Amino acid sequence: MNKIKFLLISSLIFLSTIAFANANEFIGIVAVGIGDISNQKNEKLITGSKIYFGDTIMVKEKSNAQILLLDETALTIGEKTELTIDDFVYDPQTKVGKIVSNIKVGTVRIITGEISKQNPDNLEVNIPTGSVGARGTEFIVVTESDEKSTIVLLGPGKRNTLGMIPGTLNLSDGLNTINISNPGFQSVLFK
Amino acid sequence: MSQKFKQLIVFLILSIFFIKSSVAEITFQEILENPADLEINLKYATEQEALGRYKATLSTLERLSMLYPVNTDIKLYLISILLEMDSVAKLQLMIETMLQDQNTSQESRDYIAGILKTIKQQANPKPKWFAYLDLNYMQTDNSNIDGISKSTKLLVGGVSQPGASNSIGYDKTYSRGKSLTIGKNINETSAISFNGGFAINTQNKGDTYVNDLISSSVSYSKIFGKHYFIPYMFYTRSNERSLADNSSRGIGFNNTYNINQNKSISYTAGYTQKKNNELVSTIGSSDLKNNDTSSASIGYNYTFSDINLISSKISYTKKDAVLGWDSYEGPGLNISYTRVLPFGVVKLDKTYLEDNYKGLNEIIHPSKSREDETEISQIQLSGRISQVIPHIKLLGRITKLIPFINKLEGDLFYTIKHVVTDSESTLFNNSAIRKNTSFSITKRFSLTK
Numbered sequence: 001m002n003k004i005k006f007l008l009i010s011s012l013i014f015l016s017t018i019a020f021a022n023a024n025e026f027i028g029i030v031a032v033g034i035g036d037i038s039n040q041k042n043e044k045l046i047t048g049s050k051i052y053f054g055d056t057i058m059v060k061e062k063s064n065a066q067i068l069l070l071d072e073t074a075l076t077i078g079e080k081t082e083l084t085i086d087d088f089v090y091d092p093q094t095k096v097g098k099i100v101s102n103i104k105v106g107t108v109r110i111i112t113g114e115i116s117k118q119n120p121d122n123l124e125v126n127i128p129t130g131s132v133g134a135r136g137t138e139f140i141v142v143t144e145s146d147e148k149s150t151i152v153l154l155g156p157g158k159r160n161t162l163g164m165i166p167g168t169l170n171l172s173d174g175l176n177t178i179n180i181s182n183p184g185f186q187s188v189l190f191k
Numbered sequence: 192m193s194q195k196f197k198q199l200i201v202f203l204i205l206s207i208f209f210i211k212s213s214v215a216e217i218t219f220q221e222i223l224e225n226p227a228d229l230e231i232n233l234k235y236a237t238e239q240e241a242l243g244r245y246k247a248t249l250s251t252l253e254r255l256s257m258l259y260p261v262n263t264d265i266k267l268y269l270i271s272i273l274l275e276m277d278s279v280a281k282l283q284l285m286i287e288t289m290l291q292d293q294n295t296s297q298e299s300r301d302y303i304a305g306i307l308k309t310i311k312q313q314a315n316p317k318p319k320w321f322a323y324l325d326l327n328y329m330q331t332d333n334s335n336i337d338g339i340s341k342s343t344k345l346l347v348g349g350v351s352q353p354g355a356s357n358s359i360g361y362d363k364t365y366s367r368g369k370s371l372t373i374g375k376n377i378n379e380t381s382a383i384s385f386n387g388g389f390a391i392n393t394q395n396k397g398d399t400y401v402n403d404l405i406s407s408s409v410s411y412s413k414i415f416g417k418h419y420f421i422p423y424m425f426y427t428r429s430n431e432r433s434l435a436d437n438s439s440r441g442i443g444f445n446n447t448y449n450i451n452q453n454k455s456i457s458y459t460a461g462y463t464q465k466k467n468n469e470l471v472s473t474i475g476s477s478d479l480k481n482n483d484t485s486s487a488s489i490g491y492n493y494t495f496s497d498i499n500l501i502s503s504k505i506s507y508t509k510k511d512a513v514l515g516w517d518s519y520e521g522p523g524l525n526i527s528y529t530r531v532l533p534f535g536v537v538k539l540d541k542t543y544l545e546d547n548y549k550g551l552n553e554i555i556h557p558s559k560s561r562e563d564e565t566e567i568s569q570i571q572l573s574g575r576i577s578q579v580i581p582h583i584k585l586l587g588r589i590t591k592l593i594p595f596i597n598k599l600e601g602d603l604f605y606t607i608k609h610v611v612t613d614s615e616s617t618l619f620n621n622s623a624i625r626k627n628t629s630f631s632i633t634k635r636f637s638l639t640k
Binding site: 028029030031032034047048064066068070072074076111112113136138152154155156157158159160161162164165166183184 | 219222223226227243245246247249250253254257258273275276277278279280281379416417451
């Protein structure tokens with residue numbers, strides 16, 4: 001029994017160490033911070049401020065920001081927006097990882113980075129009405145309330161002259177799934 | 192493989208590495224440390240664009256646009272990227288915002304008007320069918336049309352003899368041709384086209400190059416993401432005045448893989464079968480010259496500053512002829528530089544070929560086999576006549592040809608080319624220098640809207 005207790009206590013200490021390490025992990029920066037921007041600790045964020053694993057970023061009225069994550073995913077955040085990076089794992093050598101972000105309210109434009117390039121399933125954007133998966137693209141999420149979100153695919157389009165693979169969005173409301181593959185097309189998810 | 196050939200390949204590889212290493216200087220780590228530095232970020236944007244990492248360019252330009260909202264150049268750069276990315280919805284939003292901004296200069300508004308015109312053109316679907324007729328005239332000055340050897344002598348049975356007295360050095364050739372192309376755009380990424388042509392070729396003094404030529408071809412093009420596939424097949428038939436009539440048929444492909452906007456890899460392969468009509472001459476039946484030729488190449492193309500293109504290509508050719516001594520195989524190397532100028536496109540091209548012949552031609556030498564090294568240097572200028580009209584209007588005024596010159600607009604193309612072919616062979620019969628200067632003009636009549 002003592003052995004079991006020892007193992008349990010060791011495991012708990014080990015797991016808490018991991019959680020502690022993750023909570024302090026630097027995952028990106030505020031590449032642009034204009035106006036009133038803060039995190040969950042109510043610390044003011046400015047251009048150049050660091051973003052850590054699990055941070056919630058709050059962009060107030062008449063403010064906007066661009067968050068640049070280590071895999072070069074860029075999140076342009078509009079006013080009155082609240083966003084959390086729930087999960088971020090990235091290996092710069094293999095460029096493999098996973099991003100899960102949660103948009104509680106507001107407008108976020110996302111340009112996907114290396115993680116999505118390696119495996120599109122590893123970028124997940126959760127919104128109150130469902131979730132968005134993206135393949136090599138730029139898209140915008142407007143969450144008006146817990147009841148309604150609008151998602152617009154921006155590009156690249158099929159007629160791009162750069163040899164880029166056209167972007168695709170995969171939207172789910174938990175029950176149904178829909179794809180958007182034409183830039184300019186949008187879908188509204190209701191609860 | 193000769194020393195010269197090896198040196199050229201080493202030069203080619205070094206050039207590619209130099210081009211590759213010359214584009215990436217700013218790292219992403221530097222951007223994380225200096226996200227608001229205009230100079231560093233702008234340089235990063237252009238470098239990432241050159242590397243084909245357009246999303247990094249896009250996010251950098253968006254950041255700069257937020258940080259420096261009155262800088263119109265950043266916005267115009269961003270617009271140009273969005274246009275190429277076919278991100279129409281975002282592009283239109285940006286354009287509307289810029290047009291409403293009172294700080295936007297007239298120059299920027301003109302640029303935006305051009306972009307709106309491009310978007311409108313892109314919105315129009317491609318016509319299903321296309322057809323055009325080309326009328327072509329070409330004149331070539333040949334310094335050594337019969338390939339008189341550098342020594343002016345000939346080997347016969349391994350013994351040096353004076354060259355043939357009836358060989359022609361300088362001569363002119365003329366070609367008048369017409370060709371009809373009909374094609375169909377199957378969908379946005381594929382098309383098929385058929386071409387049929389007829390040309391009459393004449394020569395001033397001799398008759399070696401006097402013939403009528405019928406040609407036909409079918410090609411199909413398909414885009415798969417970054418890949419362009421163009422398979423083709425062709426058939427030509429010549430009606431010769433002094434030689435045996437012959438026909439050629441072949442298949443092949445010219446494919447390209449676009450690494451990014453500036454860099455691409457092209458690779459080709461082809462197979463041609465040539466048959467001569469039986470015609471007995473002093474050296475035997477002409478159908479003994481029937482042959483099959485296979486060739487393949489791989490090349491690298493690099494565009495910089497939008498108006499310069501450097502291309503390099505390594506090839507291998509194998510010819511199997513009925514007569515063993517007419518069969519050869521060997522590698523080739525080609526390097527070219529192309530630049531767009533106001534009056535046309537200039538191209539400098541250098542090709543180096545090594546051909547190792549298989550059997551002995553005992554009529555020429557009983558024991559020595561033939562190995563050729565050929566260096567081809569070429570300079571070419573081509574374009575539309577309308578591009579040079581501003582430069583020749585003065586001439587029109589002097590010669591009172593202004594009304595005629597003013598009519599030379601639209602689809603009238605010109606090509607001026609000078610080619611020097613220097614062959615060095617183990618059998619000096621085949622060591623020769625040929626210099627050709629040609630001028631051609633083509634009028635294209637579009638038969639569809």
